[in-house]
Amino acid sequence: MDRRLVRLSKFLSYLLRHHPEAMGLELDDAGWVSVEDLVSAARRQGRPISQADILEMLEQSEKKRFTLSKNGEFIRASYGHSSRSI
Numbered sequence: 001m002d003r004r005l006v007r008l009s010k011f012l013s014y015l016l017r018h019h020p021e022a023m024g025l026e027l028d029d030a031g032w033v034s035v036e037d038l039v040s041a042a043r044r045q046g047r048p049i050s051q052a053d054i055l056e057m058l059e060q061s062e063k064k065r066f067t068l069s070k071n072g073e074f075i076r077a078s079y080g081h082s083s084r085s086i
Contacts, residue, residue: 038054
């Protein structure tokens with residue numbers, strides 16, 4: 001996986017596993033968040049990412065840290081949550 005995707009994976013781990021509030025995100029009880037909300041929140045904070053970037057990272061990742069919903073609309077960290085909302 002190239003550096004850009006590694007950085008994206010680490011950034012998403014930080015948000016989805018530990019600090020969703022850092023970007024104003026609210027995870028549901030199972031840890032899911034809308035991909036659209038995630039992309040919008042990141043852009044507002046000066047971290048432009050796209051749904052295509054996320055999909056590319058998911059495809060190339062060997063560690064499978066994230067799960068995408070069957071319809072592709074939601075994402076969550078697969079394990080390692082420390083956030084109180086999970």
